[in-house]
Amino acid sequence: MLYIDEGGKDRLLNNEDLVRLTNSALQKLGNRKKVLILPPDYTRLPSRSGIITKAACDYYQSAVKDIMPTIGTHQPMTPDEISGMYGDIPRSLFRVHNWRGDLVTLGRVPADYIREISGNRLDFDLPAQVNRILLDGGHDLIISIGQVVPHEVVGMANYNKNIFIGIGGTEGIHKSHYLGAVCGMENIMGRTDTPVRRVLNYSSEKFSSGIPILYIQTVVAPDENGNPVVKGLFIGDDAECFEKAATLSSRVNITILEKRLKRIVVYLPPESYKSTWLGNKAIYRSRMAIENGGELTVIAPGIKQFGEDPQIDRIIRKFGYRGTEEIIRNVSVNPELANNLGAAAHLIHGSSEGRFTIKYAAGEMSRKEIESVGYQWCEQNEAMNLFDPVNKNTGFHNDANGSEFYLIKNAGIGLWSAEGINSLQPPLRPENGNE
Numbered sequence: 376m377l378y379i380d381e382g383g384k385d386r387l388l389n390n391e392d393l394v395r396l397t398n399s400a401l402q403k404l405g406n407r408k409k410v411l412i413l414p415p416d417y418t419r420l421p422s423r424s425g426i427i428t429k430a431a432c433d434y435y436q437s438a439v440k441d442i443m444p445t446i447g448t449h450q451p452m453t454p455d456e457i458s459g460m461y462g463d464i465p466r467s468l469f470r471v472h473n474w475r476g477d478l479v480t481l482g483r484v485p486a487d488y489i490r491e492i493s494g495n496r497l498d499f500d501l502p503a504q505v506n507r508i509l510l511d512g513g514h515d516l517i518i519s520i521g522q523v524v525p526h527e528v529v530g531m532a533n534y535n536k537n538i539f540i541g542i543g544g545t546e547g548i549h550k551s552h553y554l555g556a557v558c559g560m561e562n563i564m565g566r567t568d569t570p571v572r573r574v575l576n577y578s579s580e581k582f583s584s585g586i587p588i589l590y591i592q593t594v595v596a597p598d599e600n601g602n603p604v605v606k607g608l609f610i611g612d613d614a615e616c617f618e619k620a621a622t623l624s625s626r627v628n629i630t631i632l633e634k635r636l637k638r639i640v641v642y643l644p645p646e647s648y649k650s651t652w653l654g655n656k657a658i659y660r661s662r663m664a665i666e667n668g669g670e671l672t673v674i675a676p677g678i679k680q681f682g683e684d685p686q687i688d689r690i691i692r693k694f695g696y697r698g699t700e701e702i703i704r705n706v707s708v709n710p711e712l713a714n715n716l717g718a719a720a721h722l723i724h725g726s727s728e729g730r731f732t733i734k735y736a737a738g739e740m741s742r743k744e745i746e747s748v749g750y751q752w753c754e755q756n757e758a759m760n761l762f763d764p765v766n767k768n769t770g771f772h773n774d775a776n777g778s779e780f781y782l783i784k785n786a787g788i789g790l791w792s793a794e795g796i797n798s799l800q801p802p803l804r805p806e807n808g809n810e
Contacts, residue, residue, distance in 0.1 A: 376611055376612055376613065376615075377609070377610075377611040377613075377615045377616055377619070378399075378400040378403050378404075378589075378610045378611055378612075378616075379396050379397075379399065379400045379608055379609060379610035379611075379616075380609055380616075380619060381396055381607060381608050381609070382594055382606055382607020382608060382609065382619075382620070382623050383606065383607065383623065384606065384623070384626050384627055386606055386607065387604055387605070387606070388605040388606070388607070388608055389605075390423070390426050392605075392608070393423055393426050393427055393430065393593075393605065393608060394426065394427075394430040396608050396610070397427050397430040397431060397434070397591065397608075397610070398430060398434055400589075400591070400610040401431065401434045401435070404516065404589065406438075407435060407438050407515050407516040408438055408515055409438060409440050409512070409513055409514045409515055409516075410431070410435045410438050410439045410440065410441075410514060410515075410516045410517075410518065411440065411441045411442075411443065411508065411509075411512055411514040411516070411517045411518070412428055412431055412432070412439060412441070412442045412443075412517075412518045412520065413442075413443055413444075413445050413517065413518065413519045413520065413537060413538070413541065413542060414427070414428045414442065414444055414445070414461075414520040414521070415444065415445055415520070415521050415522070415537070415541070416444045416445070416446045416449055416452050416456070416460075417452055417453075417456035417459065417460055417647070418449060418647060418653055418787070419521065419522055419787075420459075420460055420647065421522070421595050421603035421785070421787070421788055422520075422521060422522035422593050422595060423522075423593055423595065423605055424460075424520045424521060424522070424593070425460040425461050425462065427520050427591055427593070428442065428461055428464065428520060429461065429462055429464060431518055431520075432464055432468075435516075439468060440468070440512070440514070441468060441470055441508060441512060441514070442461075442464065442468045442469050442470065443469070443470040443471075443472055443506065443508060443542060444469070444471075444472070445472065445519075445521070445537050445538075445540075445541025445542050446471075446472055446474075446541070447472075447474060447540050447541050447542075447543065447548065448474055448548060448652070448683055448684070448687070448717065449652075449653070449683050450683050450684070451471045451472075452469075454466070457469060470508065472506050472541075472542045473506075474543065474544055474545060474548060475544075475545050477506050477507055477508075478504050478505070478506060478507060478544040478545075479504070479505060479506075479507040479509075479510055479511075480502045480503065480504050480544075481503040481504070481505060481510075481578065481582035481583055482502075482503050482578070482581055482582035483500045483501065483502050483503070484500060484501040484502075484503065484574050484577050484578060484581075485500050486498055486499055486500040488574075488577065489501055489554065489574070492554075492570040492573050492574070493554055493557065493558060493570055494558070496557045496558065497553070497554060497557060499550060501546075501547060501550045501551060501554070501574055502544070502546050502547045502550075503539055503547065503578035503581075503582045503583070504539070504543050504544030504545075504546065504547040504548075505538060505539065505542055505543060505544070505583075506542040508542075509538070509542065509586065510586075514587070515587060516587050516589060517586065517587055517588045517589070518588075518589050518591060519537045519538060519588055519589065519590050519591070520537075520591045521533040521537045521541075521591075521592060521593070522592070522593045522594070522595055522788075523592050523593070523594055523609075523617065523620035523621050523623075523624045524594075524595070524624055524628050524787070524788055524789075525564050525565045525624065525625075525628055525629060525660070525789070525790035526564065527555070527560045527563070527564055527656075527659040527660075527724055528540075528551070528552050528555040528556075528560075528563070528571055528720070528724075529551075529555065529563070529569060529571045529572050529575070530563045530564060530565065530566040530567060530568070530569035530571070530572055531565070531566070531567050531572075531617075531621040531624060531625075533590075533592055533617065533620070534575075534590060534592065534614065534616075534617035535575040535576065535578065535579045535583075536572075536575055537590075538575075538579075538583070538588065539551070539575050539578055540575075548717050549714075549715060549716035549717040549718075549720075550716055551571050551574055551575075552571075552716065552717040552720035552721070553706075553716035553717065553719055553720045554570050554571055554574065555569070555570065555571045555720065556699070556719070556720035556721075556723040556724060557699070557703065557723075558570050560659060560662075560723075560724055561662065561663055564659070564660075564663070564790055565625060565629055565790050565792075567617075567618065567621045576614070587612075588612065589610065589611075589612050590609075590610065590611060590612065590616050590617065591608070591609075591610045592607075592608070592609045592610070592616055592617060592620040593605055593607065593608055593609075593620075594606045594607035594608075594609075594620050594623045594624050594627060594628070595788055596627035596628055596788065596789075597769065597784070597785050597788065597789070600768060601768040601769055601784050601785065603785060603788055606623060606627050607619075607620060607623045628788060628789050628790060629789070629790045629791075629792065630664075630789060630790070630791045630792070631792055631793065631794060632664055632781075632791065632792070632793045632794070633793070633794055634666075634793055634794065635663075635664055635665060635666035635667075635669070635793045636664055636665060636666060636669060636781050636793075637666055637668075637669045637670065638669065638670050638672070638778070638779070638780040638781065639661050639664060639665055639669070639670075639671050639672070639780065639781045639782075639783065639791075640671075640672045640673075640674065640762050640764060640780050640781070640782050640783070641657035641661055641671065641672070641673050641674070641782075641783045641786050642674045642675075642762075642764035642765065642782065642783070642784055643657060643673065643674065643675040643676075643677070643678070643786065644677070645675075645676040645677025645738065646677065647677070647787070648675055648677050648678060649677050649678060649679055649680070650678060650679070650680045650681060650682060650683050650688075651678060651680075651681045651682075651691070651725065651735075651737070651748075652681065652682050652683045652687065652691075652721060653683070654673065654675045654678050654737075655721070655724065655725045656786045656787050657671070657673040657675070657783070657786045658671065658673070658724070658725055658727070658733060659724055660783070660786045660787075660789060660790050660791060661783055661786065661791050662727065662731075663790075663791065663792040663793065664781070664791040664792055664793050665727075665730075665731045666731070667730050667731065668730075668731065669731040669732070670731060670732045670734065671727070671731060671732065671733050671734065672734045672736065672753060672758060672762070672780075673733065673734065673735050673736065673737075674736045674753075674755070674758045674759065674762065674764055675735065675736065675737050675738065676736075676738035676739075676755060676759075677738060677739070678735075678737040678738060678739060678740060679737075679738075679739035679740060680740075681744075681748065682718070686715070687715070687717075687718050687721075690711065690712065690715055690718045691718065691721070691722065691748060692744075692747065692748065693711075694709075694712060694718075694719075694722055695722065695747065695748040695749045696722050696725040696726045696733075696748050696749045696750065697722065697726060697749055698723070698726040698727075698728045698729060699723050699726070699728060702719050702722050702723050702726075703723075705719070706719050726749065732751060733749075733750045733751065734750065734751045734752070734753040734758075735750045735751070735752060735753060736752075736753040736754065736755045736757075736758035736759075737755075738755045760775060761774050761775050761776070762774050762775075762780065762782065763775070764782055764784070767782050767784075768782070768784065769782055769783055769784045769785070770782060
């Protein structure tokens with residue numbers, strides 16, 4: 376059932392609107408005795424999920440027993456990040472998801488289904504795993520909060536991704552990410568019907584239909600000054616709220632350029648991006664806008680490591696961002712990589728497949744480290760002086776030498792492509808939807 380349907384390309388929802396609409400939806404649900412809230416982590420700060428989580432806590436008060444940020448494979452939130460995103464909500468309510476433990480398997484998506492949706496590329500079954508708090512907590516309402524935006528693994532982020540990946544487990548996350556990678560991210564980003572989404576929908580329908588989940592979905596896009604603003608809020612207990620949010624997202628989060636570009640620069644704010652595991656959104660979201668032989672420069676002052684945990688970091692350092700064919704070959708012969716398919720997927724995603732050059736100005740990593748994984752190194756101060764990304768908005772600019780480049784500031788809330796990229800045309804040109 377759809378409880379709230381508010382949004383459009385020209386809409387602007389402020390924090391007061393988000394609180395009012397959230398309260399309106401919760402009023403329709405009636406009283407609850409034990410509530411679990413599943414909001415995103417600090418990497419999704421622009422989603423306004425902090426405001427919505429606070430509104431839900433204020434509405435249900437003592438009935439809110441647990442808040443578990445859906446960190447997936449990310450690092451747990453620090454106390455400063457919790458304060459910055461969730462304000463004065465009591466810290467005693469926050470739980471940490473461990474994607475390598477504290478899990479329960481609701482069921483398994485059969486191998487024949489995976490073969491079908493992958494075009495016979497893969498031959499394994501896939502578990503629907505979640506943190507055990509989802510079943511063992513005794514909650515009579517679970518509120519899943521997040522932002523719908525183009526995504527490299529699932530096509531459009533959120534909805535049941537927040538459940539099966541956000542608080543999912545090792546095997547499920549590894550296999551779902553690898554499924555998306557071998558099917559080609561350029562065939563996936565910006566779409567609602569993708570192989571990974573089909574797996575998530577299968578899991579919802581077959582294994583979790585009895586769990587009382589309410590989905591609260593925002594759509595966020597940059598305004599004329601590049602600041603993220605909320606364009607839509609959709610609340611419901613089934614796929615309809617996600618589908619409406621995704622339709623709006625395809626209109627406000629995807630930029631279609633007249634042609635592919637020779638030079639793109641992406642700036643990653645240091646407070647949000649501390650690893651290439653997160654920072655490579657700069658590559659994912661811009662790759663369809665870069666011409667063959669072009670150049671992508673990633674300016675990332677806060678990046679100090681590759682992976683979000685030591686095991687993944689070590690794997691990235693060992694195998695590098697080498698492209699689809701080489702990674703698939705390594706998976707077939709190396710048990711370490713075969714047992715870490717999520718890392719293998721990330722290595723595929725982070726490669727240009729030899730089509731364009733990737734230069735990394737990672738503020739806290741050495742030239743040797745950057746070049747060892749297959750990227751070109753760029754000196755941090757030199758890149759900042761050449762492009763001056765902090766003082767510019769997304770769009771076309773000239774560098775200090777007078778040469779043109781295209782700057783992307785908020786890579787995490789957008790997707791850039793060019794006219795004539797046929798795989799993206801259907802979701803980018805919906806005939807119906809909110810305006």
